[in-house]
Amino acid sequence: MVKKETKQKTMTKTMRCEIKYDKELYNLLSDIQYEVYRLKNKATTLAYDWQNFSYSYNERFGTYPNSKELTGQVWISGDINAILKKDHAKSVYSMTRESAVKEACDKFKNDMPQIMKGEISIARYKRDGSFPIRAKQITYLTRVSSKKYTCKLALLSREGVKERELKNGQIDVELRTGNGSNIILDRLISGEYKLSDSKIGKTKNKFYLLVAYTFTPNREILDENKIMGIDVGINVPATLAVSHDKYYRQFVGDGKEIRDFENQVIARKRRIQQSRKWAGDGSVGRGIKTRTKALDKISGKIANFKQTKNHNWSKFIIDEAVKMGCGTIQLENLTGIAEENTFLKTWTFYQLKQYITYKAEQVGIKVVEIDPSHTSARCNKCGYIHKKSNKDKWRLNQETFHCQNCNHKANADVNAARNIAMKDIEQIIKEQLEVQKKANQHALKYIAE
Ligand SMILES: [Zn+2]
Known part of the structure; x- marks a missing residue:
């Protein structure tokens, strides 16, 4: 062979x-x-x-001087170096x-x-x-x-x-x-x-x-057609799935850890602000400055915490991608999302995405951003896309996805991550929506008749 x-x-x-x-x-x-x-x-x-x-020289002799003959150098930089030396x-x-x-x-x-x-x-x-x-x-x-x-x-x-x-x-x-x-x-x-x-x-x-x-970049190990999908979420900061292994799933980080930290920060902030109120208007000056400093310190602490977490998570994710041979990473483009309470999602996501992209590039993995609409509403088993209006039915709770079409039940984050890991997922969703729209029209017509 x-x-x-x-x-x-x-x-x-x-x-x-x-x-x-x-x-x-x-x-x-x-x-x-x-x-x-x-x-x-x-x-x-x-x-x-x-x-x-x-x-x-050219004007006078009708030809350009030959730098090689004159200086012994093909391009003059060698000669210039010799002069400047x-x-x-x-x-x-x-x-x-x-x-x-x-x-x-x-x-x-x-x-x-x-x-x-x-x-x-x-x-x-x-x-x-x-x-x-x-x-x-x-x-x-x-x-x-x-x-x-x-x-x-x-x-x-x-x-x-x-x-x-x-x-x-x-x-x-x-x-x-x-x-x-x-x-x-x-x-x-x-x-x-x-x-x-x-x-x-x-x-x-x-x-x-x-x-x-x-x-x-080891192209034999990293295959562009092997895609890692990353779903970012509130309970689990990042959930991983890969296109070529339906049993693979990986949860990265712990949302609770972030929430606990956030609560601590809020409590601490409140205490500082209360002490500010208590000080009243009479004591403007150094007291306020000290408290502002304390608040700045907290902001610094948040930034550090976030950075450390995002570094660890992104490193883990890239190591997983390499281990799984994924030459492509797909994640949602979350610019401009306003739906739901996305505070936590955006809070960690932008920096995490930056770190992932940076580290992926270092090892030769391509990063693709995809449209986030419908990725969590699509059943990864049958392809059916659910409507937001009856979310209480197909999203039983934060963790569970329940398909109303094929009865498939799955972890909601894993279901989304699997969709995100699919090649041409945007096109697949678009076509499915067309199919469902036509089926609906057909059904309505049938009822009307
Ligand atoms: Zn289904």
């Missing part, structure tokens, strides 16, 4: 890791940032000069310097047609921009704990090392992880993912390593 060759496409993604503050390290990164910013602008100017030279960013490690020059030259080359037409002006780099760091410059990536990783970054040239009186140009840094980035770092350490050429950038006084990594 001949094994069919499947083309494995690699994917490249970027992830942001905070570099832990250390005065000396941050000063060093700031210095490199500054050097590289000047280097890029200088390189752009030189590229522009070359371009002008090239044009006048002498007295620009000399303390910066050669790979960062070369990559920065190449980046600036490539950008210029890209923009050139529009620059020549006067549509855009030449790029000027900003002081606070990022600088490149090649994969080879990042070594000894080590896990200390799930939130703490260390690595070495080759940042300085021999001159830079001498200037700063260091032993070598390999700088130890500590990385802080969040948003599930530790999963990626673990895979980089195990070799499952490969480091790619990355960047270091600064936002709001913090430096970040923008880790680029490549991986091959």
Whole structure:
């Protein structure tokens, strides 16, 4: 038997890791940032000069100068780098310097047609921009704990090392992880993912390593036609079903936990607000401030709780999807729903959805949003779609779905999740509604006759 060759496409993604503050390290990164910013602008100017030279050469001799003959380089970035090397960013490690020059030259080359037409002006780099760091410059990536990783970054040239009186140009840094980035770092350490050429950038006084990594989504394991459906709900935050296994069901999280937490928060808020009332108008000032602070603290607590839960749940869901071989995740698009009390549903859902989407992408799972209407009213066994007007009949209680057409009884969340896990479910529902409408008309006509 001949094994069919499947083309494995690699994917490249970027992830942001905070570099832990250390005065000396941050000063060093700031210095490199500054050097590289000047280097890029200088390189752009030189590229522009070359371009002008090239044009006048062409006007005079009717042909463009051959950069290979003149400089020994196919494209001028190599030559520009050689020129700049002498007295620009000399303390910066050669790979960062070369990559920065190449980046600036490539950008210029890209923009050139529009620059020549006067549509855009030449790029000027900003002081606070990022600088490149090649994969080879990042070594000894080590896990200390799930939130703490260390690595070495080759940042300085021999001159830079001498200037700063260091032993070598390999700088130890500590990385802080969040948003599930530790999963990626673990895979980089195990070799499952490969480091790619990355960047270091600064936002709001913090430096970040923008880790680029490549991986091959395992298409043989993840099948796009195997769909995981996720129903979000009040009793159970997320219920999972898969399209290819009718016995599979998984309940994620506990709604009661959220409700208990919410009640605690409400009680605490009430106490603070009451103490505010009690203080009366006479004591405006510090007292109010303290209480506002206390309320802010509560909001922070809610946000933290929510975030932690959503991280754990989304991680669990993605792990389940991979385990079940699902290449697609389907969930409801709940934007603009106003029916029922959806406080809890929306409260957790938007962030949860964000996390699921983000983590699914990391492992190569496609996320599809579907129209939520009728997904809980459709019987997954016979396909019959119930009307909202007699919900008390088919939805016996929060947990139980009871089909009025085929008598099938099921857990309501599982029934919905199974519908959501179906390929082309929106089309299936639309067609079924047509069928039911016609049958109804037919019945009415029959009665009338
Ligand atoms: Zn049914």
